[in-house]
Amino acid sequence: MTQPTRRKRDRAATRAALLAAARARFTLVGYDATSVRDIARDAGVDATLIFRYFGSKERLFEEVARAAEEEAAVDAEGSAADLPTRLLHAAMKQDSPGSASGPLTALLLSSGRPECREQLNSQLHETYVRNLEKLVDLPDRELRAELLTAWLLGINVARAIAHTPALSDACVDDITPYFEQVAAILLGTPGSESTDER
Template identity: 75%
Template sequence: MPQPVKRKRDRAATRAALLAAARARFALRGYDATSVRDIARDAGVDPALIFRYFGSKEQLFEQAAQAAEEYGTEPADVPEDVPTRLLHAAMRQSAGSESGHPLAALLMSSGRPDCRERLNAQLHHDYVQALEQLVDLPDRELRAELLTAWLLGITVARSLAHTPALSEACVDEISPYFEQVAAVLLGTSAR
Protein backbone atom coordinates (compact mmCIF):
# COMPACT_ATOMS: atom_id res chain seq x y z
CA MET A 1 0.00 0.00 0.00
CA PRO A 2 1.48 3.39 -0.99
CA GLN A 3 2.37 5.83 1.74
CA PRO A 4 0.69 9.26 1.73
CA VAL A 5 2.94 11.97 0.39
CA LYS A 6 3.85 14.54 3.00
CA ARG A 7 3.64 18.10 1.80
CA LYS A 8 6.57 20.31 2.45
CA ARG A 9 5.66 23.34 4.52
CA ASP A 10 6.02 26.59 2.70
CA ARG A 11 7.07 29.19 5.25
CA ALA A 12 6.99 32.08 2.77
CA ALA A 13 3.49 31.22 1.53
CA THR A 14 2.15 30.81 5.07
CA ARG A 15 3.72 34.09 6.17
CA ALA A 16 2.30 35.87 3.10
CA ALA A 17 -1.17 34.40 3.75
CA LEU A 18 -1.06 35.59 7.36
CA LEU A 19 0.07 39.04 6.31
CA ALA A 20 -2.67 39.32 3.67
CA ALA A 21 -5.34 38.12 6.13
CA ALA A 22 -4.08 40.53 8.79
CA ARG A 23 -4.02 43.45 6.37
CA ALA A 24 -7.60 42.77 5.31
CA ARG A 25 -8.87 42.30 8.89
CA PHE A 26 -7.06 45.34 10.29
CA ALA A 27 -8.31 47.50 7.40
CA LEU A 28 -11.86 46.29 7.93
CA ARG A 29 -12.09 46.27 11.73
CA GLY A 30 -9.01 47.97 13.17
CA TYR A 31 -6.45 46.65 15.63
CA ASP A 32 -8.61 46.30 18.75
CA ALA A 33 -11.51 44.51 17.04
CA THR A 34 -9.27 42.00 15.25
CA SER A 35 -8.26 38.79 16.98
CA VAL A 36 -5.32 36.53 16.28
CA ARG A 37 -7.80 33.67 15.83
CA ASP A 38 -9.71 35.62 13.15
CA ILE A 39 -6.52 36.28 11.20
CA ALA A 40 -5.36 32.67 11.46
CA ARG A 41 -8.80 31.37 10.43
CA ASP A 42 -8.81 33.68 7.38
CA ALA A 43 -5.35 32.42 6.42
CA GLY A 44 -6.32 28.79 7.06
CA VAL A 45 -3.57 28.16 9.61
CA ASP A 46 -3.10 27.59 13.32
CA PRO A 47 -3.02 30.82 15.40
CA ALA A 48 0.33 29.76 16.89
CA LEU A 49 1.95 30.46 13.52
CA ILE A 50 1.30 34.18 13.97
CA PHE A 51 3.57 34.14 17.00
CA ARG A 52 6.13 31.93 15.25
CA TYR A 53 6.39 34.17 12.17
CA PHE A 54 5.69 37.60 13.63
CA GLY A 55 6.27 37.36 17.38
CA SER A 56 3.02 39.05 18.40
CA LYS A 57 -0.20 40.57 17.13
CA GLU A 58 1.39 44.00 17.49
CA GLN A 59 4.38 43.07 15.33
CA LEU A 60 2.04 41.56 12.74
CA PHE A 61 0.10 44.83 12.71
CA GLU A 62 3.35 46.76 12.26
CA GLN A 63 4.17 44.76 9.14
CA ALA A 64 0.60 44.82 7.82
CA ALA A 65 0.50 48.60 8.14
CA GLN A 66 3.74 49.21 6.23
CA ALA A 67 2.92 50.94 2.98
CA ALA A 68 6.15 52.07 1.34
CA GLU A 69 7.07 48.90 -0.51
CA GLU A 70 3.68 48.04 -1.97
CA TYR A 71 1.61 51.18 -1.93
CA GLY A 72 3.79 54.25 -1.68
CA THR A 73 7.05 55.56 -2.98
CA GLU A 74 10.38 56.30 -1.39
CA PRO A 75 11.09 60.04 -1.13
CA ALA A 76 14.79 59.59 -1.86
CA ASP A 77 13.97 58.69 -5.47
CA VAL A 78 11.44 61.27 -6.64
CA PRO A 79 10.59 61.20 -10.33
CA GLU A 80 8.25 63.73 -11.92
CA ASP A 81 5.46 61.17 -12.08
CA VAL A 82 5.21 60.76 -8.28
CA PRO A 83 1.65 62.12 -8.12
CA THR A 84 0.49 59.64 -10.75
CA ARG A 85 2.35 56.79 -9.04
CA LEU A 86 0.76 57.71 -5.72
CA LEU A 87 -2.68 57.75 -7.35
CA HIS A 88 -2.04 54.29 -8.78
CA ALA A 89 -1.01 53.13 -5.31
CA ALA A 90 -4.20 54.53 -3.78
CA MET A 91 -6.25 52.90 -6.52
CA ARG A 92 -4.78 49.43 -5.96
CA GLN A 93 -7.32 48.97 -3.22
CA SER A 94 -10.39 48.31 -5.34
CA ALA A 95 -13.92 48.05 -4.08
CA GLY A 96 -14.69 44.50 -3.13
CA SER A 97 -11.05 43.52 -2.86
CA GLU A 98 -10.19 41.09 -0.10
CA SER A 99 -6.90 42.82 0.70
CA GLY A 100 -6.85 45.88 2.87
CA HIS A 101 -4.89 49.01 2.17
CA PRO A 102 -2.29 49.58 4.93
CA LEU A 103 -3.47 53.15 5.43
CA ALA A 104 -7.02 51.87 6.00
CA ALA A 105 -5.66 49.62 8.76
CA LEU A 106 -4.05 52.62 10.43
CA LEU A 107 -7.18 54.73 9.99
CA MET A 108 -9.41 52.04 11.48
CA SER A 109 -7.00 51.81 14.42
CA SER A 110 -6.42 55.55 14.85
CA GLY A 111 -8.11 55.54 18.26
CA ARG A 112 -4.86 54.07 19.55
CA PRO A 113 -2.25 56.83 20.03
CA ASP A 114 0.55 54.66 18.63
CA CYS A 115 -1.46 54.00 15.46
CA ARG A 116 -2.33 57.68 15.06
CA GLU A 117 1.35 58.61 15.39
CA ARG A 118 2.29 55.91 12.90
CA LEU A 119 -0.36 57.12 10.44
CA ASN A 120 0.99 60.66 10.71
CA ALA A 121 4.59 59.52 10.27
CA GLN A 122 3.76 57.21 7.37
CA LEU A 123 1.76 59.84 5.51
CA HIS A 124 4.56 62.34 5.97
CA HIS A 125 7.32 59.92 4.95
CA ASP A 126 5.60 58.09 2.09
CA TYR A 127 3.59 60.92 0.57
CA VAL A 128 4.20 64.46 1.85
CA GLN A 129 8.00 64.39 1.60
CA ALA A 130 7.89 62.99 -1.93
CA LEU A 131 5.40 65.62 -3.07
CA GLU A 132 7.19 68.50 -1.32
CA GLN A 133 10.23 67.86 -3.49
CA LEU A 134 8.14 68.65 -6.56
CA VAL A 135 6.97 72.07 -5.33
CA ASP A 136 9.07 75.21 -5.70
CA LEU A 137 6.77 77.58 -3.79
CA PRO A 138 6.89 78.99 -0.25
CA ASP A 139 3.83 77.00 0.90
CA ARG A 140 5.07 73.69 -0.46
CA GLU A 141 4.36 71.71 2.72
CA LEU A 142 0.72 72.84 2.73
CA ARG A 143 0.35 71.98 -0.96
CA ALA A 144 1.92 68.55 -0.45
CA GLU A 145 -0.34 67.87 2.55
CA LEU A 146 -3.44 68.93 0.60
CA LEU A 147 -2.63 66.52 -2.22
CA THR A 148 -1.85 63.80 0.33
CA ALA A 149 -5.22 64.44 1.99
CA TRP A 150 -6.92 63.99 -1.36
CA LEU A 151 -5.09 60.71 -1.95
CA LEU A 152 -6.08 59.58 1.53
CA GLY A 153 -9.67 60.55 0.76
CA ILE A 154 -9.59 58.43 -2.39
CA THR A 155 -8.31 55.50 -0.33
CA VAL A 156 -11.02 55.98 2.32
CA ALA A 157 -13.81 56.40 -0.24
CA ARG A 158 -12.77 53.26 -2.10
CA SER A 159 -11.67 50.90 0.69
CA LEU A 160 -13.77 51.94 3.69
CA ALA A 161 -16.83 53.85 2.46
CA HIS A 162 -17.12 51.96 -0.85
CA THR A 163 -18.65 54.98 -2.59
CA PRO A 164 -20.21 53.68 -5.82
CA ALA A 165 -18.81 55.93 -8.55
CA LEU A 166 -15.28 56.14 -7.14
CA SER A 167 -15.16 52.46 -6.25
CA GLU A 168 -16.17 51.45 -9.75
CA ALA A 169 -13.92 53.95 -11.56
CA CYS A 170 -10.63 52.76 -12.95
CA VAL A 171 -7.40 54.71 -12.68
CA ASP A 172 -7.70 55.91 -16.30
CA GLU A 173 -11.04 57.55 -15.49
CA ILE A 174 -9.74 59.30 -12.37
CA SER A 175 -6.27 60.27 -13.65
CA PRO A 176 -7.31 63.31 -15.72
CA TYR A 177 -9.03 64.92 -12.74
CA PHE A 178 -6.26 63.99 -10.38
CA GLU A 179 -3.54 65.30 -12.69
CA GLN A 180 -5.33 68.67 -13.03
CA VAL A 181 -5.64 69.08 -9.27
CA ALA A 182 -2.07 67.85 -8.73
CA ALA A 183 -0.78 70.40 -11.26
CA VAL A 184 -2.56 73.23 -9.43
CA LEU A 185 -1.42 72.13 -5.99
CA LEU A 186 2.15 71.43 -7.08
CA GLY A 187 2.33 74.74 -8.92
CA THR A 188 3.07 73.15 -12.28
CA SER A 189 -0.15 74.13 -14.11
CA ALA A 190 1.32 77.35 -15.57
CA ARG A 191 4.59 75.76 -16.67
Protein backbone atom coordinates in the same frame (compact mmCIF):
# COMPACT_ATOMS: atom_id res chain seq x y z
CA MET B 1 17.39 15.02 2.96
CA THR B 2 14.65 16.90 1.15
CA GLN B 3 12.45 17.06 4.28
CA PRO B 4 14.06 20.16 5.91
CA THR B 5 13.79 22.09 2.64
CA ARG B 6 10.09 21.24 2.39
CA ARG B 7 9.45 22.32 5.99
CA LYS B 8 11.26 25.59 5.39
CA ARG B 9 9.20 26.24 2.25
CA ASP B 10 5.95 25.42 4.13
CA ARG B 11 6.93 27.76 6.95
CA ALA B 12 7.58 30.61 4.51
CA ALA B 13 4.31 29.93 2.71
CA THR B 14 2.37 29.84 5.98
CA ARG B 15 3.95 33.07 7.17
CA ALA B 16 3.15 34.74 3.84
CA ALA B 17 -0.44 33.47 4.01
CA LEU B 18 -0.83 34.89 7.53
CA LEU B 19 0.56 38.27 6.44
CA ALA B 20 -1.80 38.38 3.45
CA ALA B 21 -4.80 37.38 5.56
CA ALA B 22 -3.87 39.91 8.25
CA ARG B 23 -3.50 42.73 5.73
CA ALA B 24 -6.89 41.90 4.21
CA ARG B 25 -8.58 41.77 7.64
CA PHE B 26 -6.92 44.91 9.05
CA THR B 27 -7.81 46.70 5.83
CA LEU B 28 -11.41 45.54 6.01
CA VAL B 29 -12.24 46.26 9.66
CA GLY B 30 -9.14 47.67 11.40
CA TYR B 31 -7.01 46.38 14.26
CA ASP B 32 -9.53 46.24 17.10
CA ALA B 33 -12.25 44.41 15.16
CA THR B 34 -9.81 41.76 13.89
CA SER B 35 -9.17 38.63 15.92
CA VAL B 36 -6.29 36.20 15.57
CA ARG B 37 -8.86 33.48 14.91
CA ASP B 38 -10.25 35.45 11.95
CA ILE B 39 -6.76 35.83 10.48
CA ALA B 40 -5.85 32.18 11.04
CA ARG B 41 -9.15 30.96 9.57
CA ASP B 42 -8.67 33.13 6.48
CA ALA B 43 -5.14 31.76 6.08
CA GLY B 44 -6.33 28.18 6.64
CA VAL B 45 -4.04 27.52 9.62
CA ASP B 46 -4.21 27.17 13.39
CA ALA B 47 -4.27 30.44 15.37
CA THR B 48 -1.28 29.34 17.48
CA LEU B 49 0.93 29.85 14.41
CA ILE B 50 0.37 33.61 14.63
CA PHE B 51 2.03 33.62 18.04
CA ARG B 52 4.77 31.27 16.86
CA TYR B 53 5.69 33.37 13.82
CA PHE B 54 4.91 36.88 15.03
CA GLY B 55 4.65 36.78 18.83
CA SER B 56 1.35 38.68 19.05
CA LYS B 57 -1.43 40.28 17.02
CA GLU B 58 0.19 43.65 17.68
CA ARG B 59 3.53 42.51 16.23
CA LEU B 60 1.72 41.04 13.23
CA PHE B 61 -0.01 44.39 12.65
CA GLU B 62 3.32 46.21 12.91
CA GLU B 63 4.80 43.92 10.27
CA VAL B 64 1.82 44.47 7.94
CA ALA B 65 2.10 48.25 8.41
CA ARG B 66 5.88 48.22 7.90
CA ALA B 67 5.54 46.22 4.69
CA ALA B 68 2.89 48.67 3.45
CA GLU B 69 5.14 51.61 4.27
CA GLU B 70 8.07 50.06 2.40
CA GLU B 71 5.79 49.32 -0.53
CA ALA B 72 4.58 52.94 -0.62
CA ALA B 73 8.18 54.20 -0.43
CA VAL B 74 9.12 52.07 -3.44
CA ASP B 75 6.09 53.44 -5.31
CA ALA B 76 7.35 56.96 -4.59
CA GLU B 77 10.71 56.28 -6.26
CA GLY B 78 11.34 57.27 -9.86
CA SER B 79 10.97 60.38 -11.97
CA ALA B 80 9.44 63.51 -10.44
CA ALA B 81 7.18 64.10 -13.45
CA ASP B 82 4.71 61.32 -12.66
CA LEU B 83 5.15 61.21 -8.87
CA PRO B 84 1.60 62.39 -8.03
CA THR B 85 0.12 59.71 -10.29
CA ARG B 86 2.36 56.99 -8.78
CA LEU B 87 1.30 58.05 -5.28
CA LEU B 88 -2.36 57.89 -6.31
CA HIS B 89 -1.83 54.37 -7.67
CA ALA B 90 -0.06 53.39 -4.44
CA ALA B 91 -2.88 54.79 -2.29
CA MET B 92 -5.51 52.97 -4.36
CA LYS B 93 -3.76 49.61 -4.65
CA GLN B 94 -6.30 46.81 -4.53
CA ASP B 95 -5.80 43.27 -3.35
CA SER B 96 -9.09 42.13 -4.87
CA PRO B 97 -11.58 43.65 -7.30
CA GLY B 98 -14.07 46.03 -5.73
CA SER B 99 -12.26 46.25 -2.40
CA ALA B 100 -10.19 49.29 -1.56
CA SER B 101 -7.19 48.01 0.32
CA GLY B 102 -4.36 50.41 -0.29
CA PRO B 103 -1.39 50.71 2.03
CA LEU B 104 -3.01 53.48 4.09
CA THR B 105 -6.34 51.78 4.71
CA ALA B 106 -5.35 49.49 7.60
CA LEU B 107 -3.75 52.44 9.40
CA LEU B 108 -6.80 54.64 8.76
CA LEU B 109 -9.18 52.03 10.13
CA SER B 110 -6.97 51.55 13.19
CA SER B 111 -6.20 55.22 13.85
CA GLY B 112 -8.03 55.13 17.19
CA ARG B 113 -4.88 53.50 18.54
CA PRO B 114 -2.12 56.06 19.33
CA GLU B 115 0.66 53.94 17.80
CA CYS B 116 -1.33 53.55 14.56
CA ARG B 117 -2.02 57.28 14.43
CA GLU B 118 1.68 57.94 14.87
CA GLN B 119 2.58 55.50 12.11
CA LEU B 120 -0.05 56.99 9.80
CA ASN B 121 1.31 60.48 10.45
CA SER B 122 4.86 59.30 9.76
CA GLN B 123 3.91 57.53 6.53
CA LEU B 124 1.93 60.51 5.23
CA HIS B 125 4.77 62.91 5.96
CA GLU B 126 7.71 60.77 4.85
CA THR B 127 6.21 59.12 1.77
CA TYR B 128 3.76 61.70 0.50
CA VAL B 129 4.30 65.26 1.80
CA ARG B 130 8.12 65.30 1.64
CA ASN B 131 8.22 63.86 -1.87
CA LEU B 132 5.51 66.19 -3.18
CA GLU B 133 7.20 69.25 -1.62
CA LYS B 134 10.21 68.65 -3.87
CA LEU B 135 8.01 69.32 -6.92
CA VAL B 136 6.89 72.77 -5.75
CA ASP B 137 8.89 75.92 -6.36
CA LEU B 138 6.59 78.31 -4.46
CA PRO B 139 6.78 79.76 -0.93
CA ASP B 140 3.80 77.75 0.32
CA ARG B 141 5.16 74.39 -0.88
CA GLU B 142 4.40 72.54 2.36
CA LEU B 143 0.75 73.63 2.34
CA ARG B 144 0.34 72.61 -1.30
CA ALA B 145 1.96 69.22 -0.68
CA GLU B 146 -0.23 68.64 2.39
CA LEU B 147 -3.38 69.61 0.49
CA LEU B 148 -2.66 67.07 -2.22
CA THR B 149 -1.81 64.45 0.41
CA ALA B 150 -5.11 65.24 2.17
CA TRP B 151 -6.94 64.57 -1.08
CA LEU B 152 -5.18 61.20 -1.44
CA LEU B 153 -6.20 60.38 2.12
CA GLY B 154 -9.76 61.51 1.41
CA ILE B 155 -9.97 59.20 -1.60
CA ASN B 156 -8.99 56.28 0.65
CA VAL B 157 -11.52 57.31 3.32
CA ALA B 158 -14.33 57.66 0.77
CA ARG B 159 -13.58 54.28 -0.79
CA ALA B 160 -12.59 52.13 2.18
CA ILE B 161 -14.56 53.61 5.07
CA ALA B 162 -17.49 55.73 3.80
CA HIS B 163 -17.96 53.49 0.71
CA THR B 164 -19.25 56.37 -1.39
CA PRO B 165 -20.73 54.76 -4.51
CA ALA B 166 -19.03 56.58 -7.40
CA LEU B 167 -15.53 56.50 -5.87
CA SER B 168 -15.92 52.93 -4.65
CA ASP B 169 -16.90 51.78 -8.15
CA ALA B 170 -14.19 53.82 -9.90
CA CYS B 171 -10.88 52.27 -10.83
CA VAL B 172 -7.60 54.16 -10.62
CA ASP B 173 -7.70 54.93 -14.36
CA ASP B 174 -11.08 56.66 -13.91
CA ILE B 175 -9.71 58.92 -11.17
CA THR B 176 -6.24 59.61 -12.57
CA PRO B 177 -7.14 62.38 -15.09
CA TYR B 178 -8.98 64.41 -12.42
CA PHE B 179 -6.22 63.84 -9.90
CA GLU B 180 -3.53 64.92 -12.35
CA GLN B 181 -5.38 68.18 -13.14
CA VAL B 182 -5.72 69.08 -9.46
CA ALA B 183 -2.11 68.01 -8.76
CA ALA B 184 -0.86 70.29 -11.55
CA ILE B 185 -2.75 73.26 -10.07
CA LEU B 186 -1.73 72.61 -6.46
CA LEU B 187 1.90 71.89 -7.26
CA GLY B 188 2.17 74.75 -9.78
CA THR B 189 3.60 72.40 -12.40
CA PRO B 190 3.58 73.14 -16.17
CA GLY B 191 0.18 72.77 -17.72
CA SER B 192 -1.68 73.96 -14.61
CA GLU B 193 -4.12 76.80 -15.04
CA SER B 194 -3.10 78.36 -11.75
CA THR B 195 -1.90 81.94 -11.98
CA ASP B 196 -1.02 82.11 -8.31
CA GLU B 197 2.58 83.31 -8.01
CA ARG B 198 2.65 83.82 -4.25
